[in-house]
Amino acid sequence: xxxxxxxxxxxxxxxxxxxxxxxxxxxxxxxxxxxxxxxxxxxxxxxxxxxxxxxxxxxxxxxxxxxxxxxxxxxxxxxxxxxxxxxxxxxxxxxxxxxxxxxxxxxxxxxxxxxxxxx
Numbered sequence: 001x002x003x004x005x006x007x008x009x010x011x012x013x014x015x016x017x018x019x020x021x022x023x024x025x026x027x028x029x030x031x032x033x034x035x036x037x038x039x040x041x042x043x044x045x046x047x048x049x050x051x052x053x054x055x056x057x058x059x060x061x062x063x064x065x066x067x068x069x070x071x072x073x074x075x076x077x078x079x080x081x082x083x084x085x086x087x088x089x090x091x092x093x094x095x096x097x098x099x100x101x102x103x104x105x106x107x108x109x110x111x112x113x114x115x116x117x118x119x
Contacts, residue, residue: 032084032091037111041081046074056081059109063088071097
């Protein structure tokens with residue numbers, strides 16, 4: 001009987017944690033969709049498990065992120081990153097595996113409001 005009670009508690013705790021995790025992911029996704037800008041991220045290193053670290057600047061402040069997208073090249077490659085304007089350290093994501101072309105120029109200090117294109 002005691003074993004069933006313990007298993008029920010463990011199951012309840014696990015399900016609660018999973019629910020909180022999923023709700024937080026949904027809230028963060030909504031924040032990024034509704035309040036974002038774009039800038040250029042530069043990859044730094046590849047970590048264990050295939051994650052690629054990157055850095056980007058907004059208003060002269062450097063932020064860091066990590067992504068597990070396949071096909072990203074580490075060590076100095078440029079990719080377009082979408083970031084949460086209220087707090088770039090909280091949310092950012094690499095938009096695609098396509099490298100940024102030099103013809104788009106340097107990003108504005110606060111980033112672009114829309115995906116930039118070559119001039």
